[in-house]
Amino acid sequence: MTLSLVRKTQEAELQGQLARRVYIETMGCQMNVYDSERMAEALGRHAYVTTTDIERADLIVINTCSIRDRVEHKVLSMLGSLRKLKDHNPDLVLCVAGCVAQQVGQGLLARVPHLDLVIGPDQIASLPDLVAGARDRQQRQAATEFVHRKDYAFPELLAPDDGRATSFVTVMKGCNKVCSFCIVPFTRGREVSKPSQQVLDEVRLLVQHGVREVTLLGQNVNSYGKDRKEELDFAQLLRQVAAIDGLWRVRFTTSHPVDCTDALVEAFARVPKLMPFFHLPIQSGSEAVLRGMRRAHGVDDYLQKIEKLRALAPHVALSTDIIVGFPGETDADFQLTLDLLARVRYTSLYAFMYSARPGTTAAQLPDDVPLAVKKARLAQVLALQDQMSQAWLAGFQDQEVEVLFEGRSRAGDSGPNSLLGQLDGPPQVTGRTPQNVPVNVAATDPEALATWPGRLGRVRIDRVHPHSFSGTLLGFVA
Ligand code: SF4
Incomplete structure (x- = not known):
């Protein structure tokens, strides 16, 4: 989106139209990435184009996520650092969107006097009107109603x-x-x-x-x-x-x-x-903890579904979410989680230390697992998973896999969410295997970056990295 929108900005400016620029900072999950795209599209219908240069923006939207700890603090700190831009350009509109906006609402406007708008996830379609109200009529408001x-x-x-x-x-x-x-x-x-x-x-x-x-x-x-x-x-x-x-x-x-x-x-x-990739969160291997989490399922019924899947489609890679240190989690509960991980042998997982989210039922429980214990448990989960992931990934060494190429790789082999693992050397084109593992292939063809994305290639895996592969293109399938 960025390249085409930058091009559109230039075209609009060449035609003498004054396009307004929106900078969108997206935090959190894929749902937020999706929402940010819809915001850009809604604003695009009102002559806004996206920019990656925050200092040139006429509108800055921070699309927030409350899954991670201390995100409200992070948002406030980011808004604090935007104060200078607002002082310099009083027409700049500042907006906080997403889950923190929904949760804190009007309270954000009260705490940040230079903030113009707070909008909840249900208000994306109204964003252009709300921005116009803030810009033209100086209306500061929090729009966080759920639409029926x-x-x-x-x-x-x-x-x-x-x-x-x-x-x-x-x-x-x-x-x-x-x-x-x-x-x-x-x-x-x-x-x-x-x-x-x-x-x-x-x-x-x-x-x-x-x-x-x-x-x-x-x-x-x-x-x-x-x-x-x-x-x-x-x-x-x-x-x-x-x-x-x-x-x-x-x-x-x-x-x-x-x-x-x-x-x-x-x-x-x-x-x-x-x-063949299925993310099926379990959160804990302990029945007692699952009850406290109100997950409405137990370990056995979860495992039955996994067994059914493995019987029908053994090639499917499984991933999950784990929370360690939920209120009341004992050493024995935690051991059950490790046992479950070893039994299912996930190919990747997301693990978090529990921290209370204000307003949730669990926030009323005593957060009684000490931080040092939570950290130690998290480290154990990650170490066990690393061992299993590496063993699974190593099985692809020298194998041929189908890769759908997506584009130029970015730096860093940074985990299951990472698009790729860029190495030093020639440009790399990245894609994913059917099981969702990022693969980087050196772009030997000078046109590769332009012509490979959107094509399906046969790739030999030459090197296995902690969360990705490097390989050689053998040919295209489509
Ligand atoms: S299923 Fe549970 S963890 Fe997932 S979004 Fe709903 S309430 Fe949250």
Whole structure:
């Protein structure tokens, strides 16, 4: 998006139009990345273009996430450092969006006098009007109302013009679960499923513009359609998306085990375009801790789903989320988590130390696991997972894999979320294996950076890194 929008800025300026620039800082999860794109699109219809130069921006949006600890502190500190820009340019509009905005609302305006707007995730479509009010009428406001599910309209997805090979498509918003540690139901509201026709139309539009892989997004995609009687369920939606001509790969995230149906598990065996990577959060291996977390499932029913999946589709790579140090977690509880990890042998995971989120049920419990113990448990989880991940990744050495190329690689082999692991030397083109491992391939062809993205290549894995591969292109499949 950036390159094409920069180009549009230049075109607008060449034509003598004064385009306004928006700088969007995105924190947190894929849902926020998706929301930031929708904000850019909504503003784009009102003559805004995105910029990567914060000092030249007419509008700065900080799209926040409250999953990580101390994020409110980080947002306040960032707003403090923007004070100078605002003093220098009183027409600059400052906006905080996302989950922290939803949670703190008016309180942010009270604490930061130079902040103009606070908007919750349901207000993305109204962002241009709210910005105009702030700019033209000096209206400072917090717009954090949830839109009733009957009136909620998902922001329209525009055709991408940046040559991307992969794209997110949100299929629902909100969450009806009540996990005691989680703030999402308070910041994103109840579940609303996007009409399946809209999802399918959006995927077709993306495919027409060169997208070859989509990731269907939601806080708990497995419960897709439950809020609309006439709707498809998630496994049916997945199959219809996969049936779209020109689309090569489908992924989805994220899932709650309770809503993971047999039909969804079977899809991994029966829908060839569904990529063999499944993120299924468990959070803890202890029944007692799961009860405290109000996860509504136990270890055994979770493991039954994994066993069913392994029996039908043993090639699927599994990942999960783990929280260590939840209130009341004993050494014995923690050992059960380590046992579970060793039993399932995930290929990657996200692990966090518990910290209370104000407003959640768990925040009323005593945070009684000392920080040093939480740190030690986190280190043990990561060390065990590293061993298992390395053993799994090592199995790909010298193997041939299919890679969908996405673009130039960025620096750093920085974990399961990392796009790639850039090494010194010639430019590298990056892509992902079916199991979602980033692969870097040296761009021997001078045109590679322009012509490989969006193509599917056969790649031999030459080196295994902590979270990625380097390889050699053997040829193209498509
Ligand atoms: S399923 Fe639980 S952890 Fe996931 S978003 Fe909903 S409440 Fe939060």
